[in-house]
Amino acid sequence: MQSSAQQPSLFTPEDLPEVSTPWEIVDSEDQLYAEVVFNLPMLKSYHYLVPSGLRDNIRPGSRVRVPFGTGQKLTQGYCVSLTRTRPAHRNFKSIESLLDVAPLVDAAMLRLTRWISEEYLCSWGQVLDSVIPAGVKSKAGTRELLHFELAEGYETRLTTLKLSATQQRIVDVLRSTTEPMAGDELTSLAECGLSPLQTLRNKGIVVSTKIRTWSKSVSSAGENDTSAILLNRNQHSAVTRVIESLASGKSETFLLYGVTGSGKTEVYIRVIEEVVRYGRQAIVLVPEISLTPQTIRRFRKRFASVAVLHSHLSDAERHSYWQQIARGQVQVIVGARSAIFAPAPNLGLVVIDEEHETSFKQDSTPRYHAREVARQRVRDAGIPLILGSATPTLETWLRGIRKEEIVLSLPYRVAQRPLPPVMIVDTRNDQSLQKGASLGRAMLVAMRESLAKKGQIILFLNVRGYSPALFCRACGQSVRCPDCDVTLTYHKQRQIALCHSCEYSIDPPTSCPNCGKPGLLFLGQGTERLEHEVKARFPGVSVLRMDSDTMQQKGSHDRALESFRQGEVRILLGTQMIAKGLDFPNVTLVGVIDADTSLHQPDFRASERTFQLIAQVAGRTGRGELGGKVLVQTACPDQPAILYAARHDYAAFARQELEHRHTLGYPPFVRILRIILRGEIEADVEKAAERIRLGMESKGLERGGMLAKILGPAPCPVARLKKYFRYQLQISHPSGEVLGQLWRDVEPVAPELVPVEISVDLDPISFR
Template sequence: MTDSHQKSLFADEVPWEAADQSDRWSAEIVFDLPVDQSFHYLVPDALREQLQAGQRVRVPFGQGNRRIVGFCVATGPPPSLSKRMKWVEAIVDLAPLVTPGMLQLTRWIGEHYLCSWGTVLHAVVPAGVKKNAGTRMARVYFLGDSDRLAADVASLTKKQEAVLDVIKNAKQPPTQGQILEAVGCGPSPVKTLERRKLIASKLVRTSTSRYDSPVAAQVTDLELNQDQKDAVTAICQVLESRKHETILLHGVTGSGKTEVYIQAIREVISYGRQAIVLVPEISLTPQTIRRFRSRFDTVAVLHSHLSDAERHWHWQQIAAGRVSVVVGARSAVFAPTPHLGLIVIDEEHETSFKQETTPRYHAREVARQRCELEQVPLVLGSATPTLESWQRVQDGEDQLVSMPRRVVGLPLPPVVLVDIRNDPRIGKGAAIGRALDHAIRQAIEDDGQVILFLNLRGFSPVFWCRACGESVTCPNCDVTLTWHRDKAAAMCHSCEYTCDPPSQCPACGDAGIRHVGVGTQRLEAEVKARYPEWNCLRMDSDSMRGRGSHDEALEKFRSGEVQILLGTQMIAKGLDFPNVTLVGVIAADTMLHQPDMRASERTFQLIAQVAGRTGRSERGGRVLVQTAMPAEPSIQFAAKHDYIGFTTQELSQRRAIRVPPYRRLARVIVRGPVEPDVVAQITAMAAVLRDHSQRLGIDNDVMILGPAPAPLTRLKTFYRYHLQISAETPEAIRTLWRNALPDFLDAKDIEFTIDVDPLNMR
């Protein structure tokens, strides 16, 4: 259902009572619906003292008065409107789930990313928190009327006195069971004291389990080199100023950025404040987690593998101020820290910080806004910062701190580009060419270890017909099927469609179907066949599904049990193994073939990051990059470790074609099961947007690009078309969209969404 269709359904949902409202109280409610407005409900007197902003309420909604749950975002006297108001029926939560500051932040997200406030609130509060996972209701006791207690103390029995002592000395209000166990009595003394109002009780929600973090052996801080000291000093100066500033920490791989984060966080904790550290999900390795837990006593780790009960328990501990450091992926930016002092985003260039479903926020921009609201520093760390972050430094909006040298003076590893176009082994279908084969043997014979990087999983990424030249695609998507030999199946990596491998071409019926290309499974098979005397381990999303599988795999590599580690992006960053003396990039140019303006930037980042996995000890190391496009500038600059040279050239090209970071972009995607209907809908939307840009007088600034078929035109049985809105400022895009939205026509079975500052252009 589209935004406009939902809006027309509920446009009359704000009825009000015409009678005297001087003694009435109302609540402003937002819902998890694509409706860009809030609604007001009267609050019964019995709930007036209990209801606070940040709690959820159950209310009647719509013409049929169906009951739904929404977030209360404000309370106060009702506005003066004419129609009959509806009433809040119940409060769902005992206490607010979000603070006033988080309400302010989520409202900004809704406005900036053009989605409803209620949808944002629903997304940022974890499901386990909303359903109180791992908790139960319990009655707790505390001291009652102090005057009555002083007057009646002489008439108490010994057991009643003991009950009072337990309650008085407890750190937290105890339950009846805890009191009875401590005193060794039945419930009668408790009931008598409560009846005489010497004690009182209330219902609270308590955890049924504890999920304490594993205790790690504490280690002392490392000695910093001069670059690291300068970086920590810069961060601490902003901390002491109690003002917000964003610091871009540009440090080459192995320069010791994590140690800078740790020592800056130690300073934050000394002020009695908390820190949030965001890392890409793939970097939430046991190695990273252990490093923080070995330095700080109370560390909460938030990641996708937590159960609802675990996530709820950690959320409560963070909100109570019992956690000093929160380490997590994208959504940890919403951790309910009451005393926030610093946010750090490591590997800030990672695309996983952008949410790909509504609300389509970028954690970096949300962190920037949160830090500005709370007047604390934001530190962005990367060896290959995004061009957007780099341009902000050039414009003087953010502060740059450089760490151009590796710790203890180790040099960056030399990178050798290997042109595989004339390599006979590659021509026969092998993944490892002659030069890389020789380098692997030499590295391991010298007691080193090897990392091989390939960003394609499966055995072969293409089924190809020799007769007609067609590839075999998914019946639901415009995606070629990938051969997974371990499952004896052909799979679509977009919709998870699975079938038996085709024995003949669906297009021409010929039986000459071949598996073309190399994925991580095929690379693993080749490595095991070519080097049977050495142990090999594959790390990708297919092989690392089990709980603890990452930790087990990396420990085998660390201990030397495994000599060759191969895999996808999960091994490209964040790993520190001093014995790795060779990194091989199997196919450096796979990303360059994508229809994406950021293809060159991502290619440079990947090569630079994976190259940083070697040369981290006095043993040194080197990198071999296999490519069929050795003259490509992004590959050339990566081989030279020349970030400045790459950004200078790339920014010049971006400026010439007027794309980010010099323009702001929003992408509108329309999808539906019938292609002509999708085309008609997006064509009409483009016309409405162009018409409104002229009416608003912003047509000289705003450009409507398209519509056109999306690069991935068919996905999960839906046809997809898109258009782009380009403007100098995000305000222009927001103004145009909000004005045009009511005029979009409804179309049956057609859905549309808008992605502000998109990263995924497929």
């Protein structure tokens, strides 16, 4: 006798084939038409006839396979609406098949994705295909198996058939259940193999159905620690105000503006506890999810079921979480940008922690900002949104000033601990720094003092690699990527010169590729060079580097930070991944190695980002009984962003920067549409950009009583990227609708500009 364990693959659909026939379209006035959109850069939708065999199962949000294009190739699309009214077409193609038993998105998500397509100027199909994870579309982690049940009218057939003892056991097992039974389970309970089951199906006693079954489950259970933390007066006031909004059913947005270490996460948790008591779910967005294990740990301790969505999940894990969330089995969804699309049927609250982070903006189509998508989702659902930050974006801060959103302030750290003193170190007055060292005299003294007091140190440098430039003394040229308009970065450990834009790499050159002369200089410092210097200066002291070169393995972030938490590492250094979300009471010194890295970028937000980085990394110290301090090395000590950050004075910085932006006509007082064109022939790209500009001007730039301003066309700051020449246009106007209409007016010429590729970005974050 064969057991089911010995033959796990016996019950796949291929083993017991079923005959299928094409759907027939009956010529009738009672037809059903499906509106279908595709993952293609076109705004148009298409209508298809729904075959009679699919009418009971197709729903808006379902994926379908349909003939598309002149070659009638079967293509996947998304059904977005159904109608019995005949659309204004002559001929209709028929839907070939339905790809999902149940729709992958509900009506609310269809509304949200349509808004995204209109707001961010891309097709509805592109948005739908982007928001549904690949693992969900491929049904990862499941396999299609045959399930069996007794056929209708089987009793009548039994009166004329004689069953063997084994066949009778199968019938008795199926009589004991009302649901179809998996083949492996059925043969195990009936103590038989596949043959008698096939015989019963041939005789019409049993029928089979294809059902997808999970290969394994993914648990989202938390620890459910109910121990209470005492709130201070400001925290209690913030919690009370948001809960009032929850109870009223209003869609209100709150800016939780709190200095670093003021207890914003505890406010989130208390409000979410109330949401869960209502039987509803919460979405919490955090930047770079793999870098915030402390936050995740706190949520898992306080809630019974937490789903954590991040880039290191396998497709099967992501699919499992998606299904659990959709069934309402998850109380809290914690994730990065795309978690805003989690299919929570009972959504009661959305939280965006560190709302100022640029990672909330997607840099590929659809180029949405998760913060703005969240605002739209909560408006549609009638629920609150909390935006938390110690350094809010000026866009959000201005909304608070204008009373468009409610500002809840946490001006003090928990336990009344003071913010750390910040000392600005002028690198122009330090000879060792002038000679190429990373650590100045003041920094070395402060590090020795911190280590002597058994404290820990965080050093921040937002440049990875050993040296960001290889420079020739003879001809004055740097070693550049042949495919991109950027310099190669020297990585000493890997012994390569690497392009950080396209991953092109070569062995470190011994002579200049331009003039052939030897003696290249390695200019500047990155985290790898800083690590070498720290280890040389402090032999025997444990040092850990965190950047994208060292944190590539699954779980590496959590392991690294846990070793720092346990005191196994005394000095932690790295890029911006160590500048946020970390709470280590024993950190007594934070050193900003080069505060000017982001200050001189060709971007009107350069000052804002510099302030945010310094303020955020400074907030990593002074959280324990030992206190702490911050040293900021800079060649621009008089820059307002650096001075205000040293004073922990966000309000003064925001006031000064907003005045500057208003004078120059920059966001948040206007919105910007950036149009990027790229192609292999520079003249073609420039010509295409000029044609778009002329097209917009011919349509009229005065809209809504104000003139839209066009800058360009001009080469992008990175004029060549991955072998493509790049040009840009920047159009500004107070209204995003006006910018969208300007683009739609000229979009019809885009196909004529092939092979030049065009992308549009509303409210761009990056201008490279």
